[in-house]
Amino acid sequence: MAANEKEVLVKADRVKVYFNGRSRRDGKVKAVDDVSFEIMKGETFGVVGESGCGKSTLGRTLVRLQKPTDGQIYLNGTDISQLKGEPLKQMRKDVQIIFQDPSACLNPRRTIRQILMEPFKIHGLTGKIDAEKRILELLQLVGLDEYHLSRYPHELSGGQKQRIGIARALALEPKLIICDEAVSALDVSVQAQVLNLLQELKEKLGLTYFFISHNLNVVYQVSDRVGVMYLGRMVEIASYDQLYEKRYHPYTEALLSAIPQIDQEVQSKRIHLEGEVPSPSNPPSGCHFHTRCQKACDRCKKETPQLREVDPGHFVACHLYE
Numbered sequence: 001m002a003a004n005e006k007e008v009l010v011k012a013d014r015v016k017v018y019f020n021g022r023s024r025r026d027g028k029v030k031a032v033d034d035v036s037f038e039i040m041k042g043e044t045f046g047v048v049g050e051s052g053c054g055k056s057t058l059g060r061t062l063v064r065l066q067k068p069t070d071g072q073i074y075l076n077g078t079d080i081s082q083l084k085g086e087p088l089k090q091m092r093k094d095v096q097i098i099f100q101d102p103s104a105c106l107n108p109r110r111t112i113r114q115i116l117m118e119p120f121k122i123h124g125l126t127g128k129i130d131a132e133k134r135i136l137e138l139l140q141l142v143g144l145d146e147y148h149l150s151r152y153p154h155e156l157s158g159g160q161k162q163r164i165g166i167a168r169a170l171a172l173e174p175k176l177i178i179c180d181e182a183v184s185a186l187d188v189s190v191q192a193q194v195l196n197l198l199q200e201l202k203e204k205l206g207l208t209y210f211f212i213s214h215n216l217n218v219v220y221q222v223s224d225r226v227g228v229m230y231l232g233r234m235v236e237i238a239s240y241d242q243l244y245e246k247r248y249h250p251y252t253e254a255l256l257s258a259i260p261q262i263d264q265e266v267q268s269k270r271i272h273l274e275g276e277v278p279s280p281s282n283p284p285s286g287c288h289f290h291t292r293c294q295k296a297c298d299r300c301k302k303e304t305p306q307l308r309e310v311d312p313g314h315f316v317a318c319h320l321y322e
């Protein structure tokens with residue numbers, strides 16, 4: 001895939017993540033199925049797709065909480081897909097993840113000071129740097145005060161807890177942050193504050209985000225480029241502006257027609273997808289979307305469409321555009 005003039009931070013090359021099914025008769029669950037894409041330095045790469053399409057699994061694989069079954073992931077040119085031991089630990093300094101539920105991620109028996117000290121302890125940095133000073137800087141970065149350090153997570157609001165989650169993710173100065181439904185559990189007004197904070201931090205610290213959300217509106221608001229996933233595969237990748245202008249894949253068209261902010265005209269033509277998402281342990285042949293696609297033809301049942309560049313930087317996997 002050709003990159004634009006920006007530098008590539010992450011390159012995922014034919015990544016597959018398969019899980020064992022619940023019983024022997026079930027096939028493998030193809031959570032991520034032959035996915036290739038690039039994330040440019042300094043951008044927010046958003047991922048959309050219905051629940052179960054593999055967004056979180058892909059995010060967890062980029063941070064190597066999950067090992068890919070096949071394929072390569074390059075971070076700054078280094079293949080991280082098979083790292084173990086010390087090199088894996090070192091790599092994890094560069095890629096951090098922020099989860100949906102801050103309450104579940106913060107140890108309730110630890111104070112905020114202890115929680116923020118953890119990354120420095122894990123990496124043996126407490127004697128080498130002034131961790132106490134760094135913790136204060138982190139708190140300031142996420143808009144909290146010194147007095148929060150002696151508090152326990154249950155003494156903070158949902159938004160404040162997520163700010164601590166963000167501060168912890170920033171502790172080791174990562175290059176890439178995976179935001180996995182990072183604002184989904186928050187009230188709408190708090191969501192906006194945390195999204196603004198993420199945006200400010202991105203600019204201030206030169207961060208790169210891989211932004212996963214089931215909320216299309218949110219992904220669309222924050223992303224420079226968007227990847228659309230369907231049943232383990234990436235079906236369209238384009239910049240925000242390109243998708244605003246033109247959505248090629250029938251799935252993207254249907255998915256984004258549900259966002260009123262994009263286009264009033266499109267809204268009046270909202271496309272309702274018929275049927276359920278098929279099971280990733282027994283996906284349809286050819287194009288996985290053909291069973292729900294109004295434009296499917298015979299070829300779609302037999303042949304898997306490859307992701308192709310249809311406009312500069314705009315990729316789509318659909319036989320309609322070959």
Ligand code: ADP
Pocket residue numbers: 019020029030031049050051052053054055056057058280
């Ligand atoms: P999304 O984030 O888009 O909702 P996920 O990545 O969570 O999707 O899940 C993709 C598919 O992989 C789902 O069918 C899910 O049930 C399955 N899956 C995810 N993690 C596991 C696991 N550890 N073991 C078995 N199946 C899994």
